[in-house]
Amino acid sequence: MDNIKNQWIKIIAEGLAKAASAKGLSLEKIEKRIIVEHPPRPELGDLAFPMFPFAKDFKTAPPVIAGLLAESLGELEIGSVKTAGPYLNAFLDRAVVAGTLLKVVGEGADAYGESDLLKNQKIMVEFSCPNTNKPLHLGHLRNDAIGESISRILKASGADIRKVNLINNRGVHICKSMLAYQKFGEGRTPESSGIKGDHFVGEFYVRFNQWSKEDPTAEEQAQEMLRMWESGDAEVNKLWETMNHWTIEGIKKTYESTGISFDRYYYESDTYLSGRDEVMRGLEKAVFYKDKDGSIRLDLSDIGMDTKVMLRSDGTSVYMTQDLGTAIARHADFPFDRLIYVVGAEQEYHFKVLFHALKKLGYSWAQMLYHLSYGMVNLPEGKMKSREGTVVDADDLLTSLSEMVKEEILAKERADAVGDVDVTSSKIALAALHYFLLQVSPYKDMVFNPKESLSFNGNTGPYLQYMSARICSILDKYEERSVEFEAALVDSSLLNSDAEWELIKLVLSFPAQVKQAANELNPSVVATYLYDTAKAFGRFYHDCPILGSGDKNLTCSRIALTKAVLQVLKNGFDLVNIPFISKM
RNA sequence: GCAUCCAUAGCUCAGCUGGAUAGAGCGACGGACUUCGAAUCCGUAGGUCGCAGGUUCGAAUCCUGCUGGAUGUACCA
Numbered sequence: 043m044d045n046i047k048n049q050w051i052k053i054i055a056e057g058l059a060k061a062a063s064a065k066g067l068s069l070e071k072i073e074k075r076i077i078v079e080h081p082p083r084p085e086l087g088d089l090a091f092p093m094f095p096f097a098k099d100f101k102t103a104p105p106v107i108a109g110l111l112a113e114s115l116g117e118l119e120i121g122s123v124k125t126a127g128p129y130l131n132a133f134l135d136r137a138v139v140a141g142t143l144l145k146v147v148g149e150g151a152d153a154y155g156e157s158d159l160l161k162n163q164k165i166m167v168e169f170s171c172p173n174t175n176k177p178l179h180l181g182h183l184r185n186d187a188i189g190e191s192i193s194r195i196l197k198a199s200g201a202d203i204r205k206v207n208l209i210n211n212r213g214v215h216i217c218k219s220m221l222a223y224q225k226f227g228e229g230r231t232p233e234s235s236g237i238k239g240d241h242f243v244g245e246f247y248v249r250f251n252q253w254s255k256e257d258p259t260a261e262e263q264a265q266e267m268l269r270m271w272e273s274g275d276a277e278v279n280k281l282w283e284t285m286n287h288w289t290i291e292g293i294k295k296t297y298e299s300t301g302i303s304f305d306r307y308y309y310e311s312d313t314y315l316s317g318r319d320e321v322m323r324g325l326e327k328a329v330f331y332k333d334k335d336g337s338i339r340l341d342l343s344d345i346g347m348d349t350k351v352m353l354r355s356d357g358t359s360v361y362m363t364q365d366l367g368t369a370i371a372r373h374a375d376f377p378f379d380r381l382i383y384v385v386g387a388e389q390e391y392h393f394k395v396l397f398h399a400l401k402k403l404g405y406s407w408a409q410m411l412y413h414l415s416y417g418m419v420n421l422p423e424g425k426m427k428s429r430e431g432t433v434v435d436a437d438d439l440l441t442s443l444s445e446m447v448k449e450e451i452l453a454k455e456r457a458d459a460v461g462d463v464d465v466t467s468s469k470i471a472l473a474a475l476h477y478f479l480l481q482v483s484p485y486k487d488m489v490f491n492p493k494e495s496l497s498f499n500g501n502t503g504p505y506l507q508y509m510s511a512r513i514c515s516i517l518d519k520y521e522e523r524s525v526e527f528e529a530a531l532v533d534s535s536l537l538n539s540d541a542e543w544e545l546i547k548l549v550l551s552f553p554a555q556v557k558q559a560a561n562e563l564n565p566s567v568v569a570t571y572l573y574d575t576a577k578a579f580g581r582f583y584h585d586c587p588i589l590g591s592g593d594k595n596l597t598c599s600r601i602a603l604t605k606a607v608l609q610v611l612k613n614g615f616d617l618v619n620i621p622f623i624s625k626m
Numbered sequence: 627g628c629a630u631c632c633a634u635a636g637c638u639c640a641g642c643u644g645g646a647u648a649g650a651g652c653g654a655c656g657g658a659c660u661u662c663g664a665a666u667c668c669g670u671a672g673g674u675c676g677c678a679g680g681u682u683c684g685a686a687u688c689c690u691g692c693u694g695g696a697u698g699u700a701c702c703a
Contacts, residue, residue, distance in 0.1 A: 082646055092645055094683065104683085128683095129646070173703080210703070337701055347629090347699085354701045361703050388697055390630065417632085418696080425696095454665070470665095482639065486632070487696065494652070495638065498665055501651040508665050516662050558642070570640060573650080584658095584667050626665075 240292030317367025
């Protein structure tokens, strides 16, 4: 589609130049000034060229220029033009375009949509970053969905991607669940109690908060445990290792069930020490300074901010300390051209300071760091609050979604057709969830209504899956009846109805959509595109009988188009982590 | 207080570097299954694009101010 647009820009530029010289005028940088748009309604044409920008050159009204241009263009081989007020609209030659489509998106074109936009670029993407004291919640699911999808989109754009996680496994909040386990655990384990590890540990975190209400020394005891941990106390460390393992194993199971993966895990417990060393070096180099209160700080007055603590007065680390260490370790491991932190908008200040600190420390790559800031997930009743117990647990949500899907499958009596009902249910549930989370622009806050928003009708993930499943079923039938169509030929000129034409244009615009998503770091571009395409297919197969078209060649051509649509849906699903299923 | 972000249909969201009559879904109402699975399709109703200025031939989009909301402004993460 890009090629087609560029061809037209050249033609329009030549036409304008000709029209201008006929009036004794000469235009400069015509091609760059030409704007290509899509007319608001398809019957107006396929491409639109507004003439407003040339009004001053010609010293005439845009509608007149459009007329002059149409005249100077005359008859064209690649389509036709028509004036519409101040616009010159182009109608593409449908047969030619359809022909190129079928060539480009042949069967098995798994690479369709990929580009070399970011060729030779090393990009690291950090996302998820859970604490090891409780299981994942809905907020993490948005983070995971964005991180995974962005990584896939950038990879499809040619980048060398490294997905990384950072496990927040140290600090007083971790000690709280450990302490509660010591007090109330009675030696139980996730295995012995039959509870997933992260949930098991999470229960003790909740237990601590209950206990701390009864016992005023609880907080103090947790602090003491942190000191013991930092000083390397063997017993505390053993407990820490055990409980961390439980949580991480549990969280990894959630990743597995949501299709999220990482190339490398970093652990805060490994990086906070190197971060501390880095702060000390920064102190020597006078990048940081020692405050009167004994803490080591960074002066941010040069960027209009206050000061920020890099290391506590007692020498222990803060969040900033370990993030410095982590960033440096990462660049050593994988010399990235870009590092994208997928982290909530509430941490914008933190990253501003982090990036500035690294710059001041002399790391030239500090300017390659980017905070992909995303908004909160709220509930219809308001914010999720752990104190009020309104936090939506990730595993629980996935389970209840799957249950809802399963009921639907049974109600529609599709159980026999889909094969394994549970597997299919969870795949559909995942599609509902991921589509819902990714269809919203990342930077915006969003409302998650578990009851209404995750319906399986309309603008949803399951709708997309439904359309692709329908395609599969049509293609199966076509194969079954292949004898009937043996001698048929694909003839792109037969695909000339409006429904087919809209579909063809959509399929051809897929690579451009992926590029846009990569440039904007915005998976919702792909999500929206997939919905538009699925919807256009829905219209097409209602309007245009495929197997029963009454003409072998037409059927064969429509099958080729249908296959192209399936290919685009498949490739697009992968970018937004929606499982492809052939039956539902 | 200051800083950043957000405000589009009853609800949830799209709207590309400014361009033609602002679009979907849900919900409401009305149609379409003896014909490729109706988790579908088609139609109707529903909008002062928060308010007020400005730039421009032209603004939902860019600028300024205001109102409302979110977040941040920790030796928490």
